[in-house]
Amino acid sequence: MTSADVLDEYPFVSIVVPFHNAKTFLPNLLESLLNQNYPKNRYEIVLVDDGSTDASSDVITKAMERRREMCNIKVLRRNEKGGPARARNVGIKNSKGEIIAFTDADAIPKKDWLTELMKGFKDDSIGGVTGKVVTDFQRLLYPLRVSPVSEFVTCNIAYKRKALTQSGLFDEKFKCPFREDSDLAYRILDQGYKIIHQNSAVVYHPVKQIKLKDLLRVPRYHAYDILLFKKHPKQAKVILGIRFCRFSFSGIVVILNALVIFILFITTPIKWSVIFTLLYFFSGTLVLSIIKPSAKGKNLKDRIQGAIWHELYLLFTVIGHIIGSIKFKKWLL
Secondary structure (H helix, E strand, O other): OOHHHHHHOOOOEEEEEEEOOOOOOHHHHHHHHHOOOOOHHHEEEEEEEEOOOOOHHHHHHHHHHHOOOOOOEEEEEEOOOOOHHHHHHHHHHOOOOOEEEEOOOOOEEOOOHHHHHHHOOOOOOEEEEEEEEEOOHHHOEOOOEEOOOOOOOOOOEEEEHHHHHHHOOOOOOOOOOOOHHHHHHHHHHHOOOEEEEEEEEEEEOOOEEOOHHHHOOHHHHHOHHHHHHHHOHHHHHHHOOEEEOOEEHHHHHHHHHHHHHHHHHHHOOHHHHHHHHHHHHHHHHHHHHHHOHHHOOOOHHHHHHHHHHHHHHHHHHHHHHHHHHHHHOOOOO
16 A cells, blocks of 8 residues: 555544643643644644733744644734634634644643544544543542543544534634533534544543632633523533523522521521521531542542632532623523
8 A cells, every 4th residue: 555545544634723821831732733643744733822922922933943844833823812712713714624623722632642533534424523531530629620521622522624614613602711612512413413432532631720710710601601501402401400490500509508598697696697607608618528529539628628619619600690691691590
């Protein structure tokens, strides 16, 4: 079999990676993408700088200078941040692959990642192939330390260009890196395509430590739960954990807590109400730190902080749902 025959067996792939202020992660990402065992003349790397203000572009320039023989890198720069949905669309529109693969700037695909993803495109009915995301699972403690290991995440997925085009690409109304991947996947499935799992296509994604400033962004992110629910009410019920009518798990928990506090304040003096409320939340935090499955094996400090973060996360999620209900004119708590 000649070299040309071998290359003809591989579809041309465009790897689209949006990034914003990712100078720390880009060297490892570029090294892993440039060292894929996929034929070098059968893929391109399309990097979309979504308004970075750090030295990300310098990192890319240096990488390209070191690997002058690798001419399959394309860098697109946006002057202002528009979110990953818009950045990926820019990448798709400026790429030439019949298959578009996606990963994140802070991810590290294995050497055979692209090859294994392409093995999933066996027939015309398959519109997308999603791989396996691995991380330091022992460090995970939701929502204190997290990693994108859910379904359809864009750190490890590939779609046929035809399926993307027919589905209208990413919905740019999703301004945050949240729910835009699920929305696209649902629309592709609605077109009659299949999205299959290829567990041999592996991407490593580091665990992210969630700080207080990250928690304060939760309402903005979870406002997009409502947009997802408005567009895909049936599928979104599962991912959003809607238990009763239009009440999510978060909404039910927050309402019950608010009811308990309300009863305390109308049945006891203010002084005792405040004390009982603090004791109520302290005991809830303590119980949560013990029974959470992800807390197993963690030290006491991590357990308590994780439980506090969990309670705050639920509250901020509901605030986000209220904001989203107003913004997208679809009620969900």
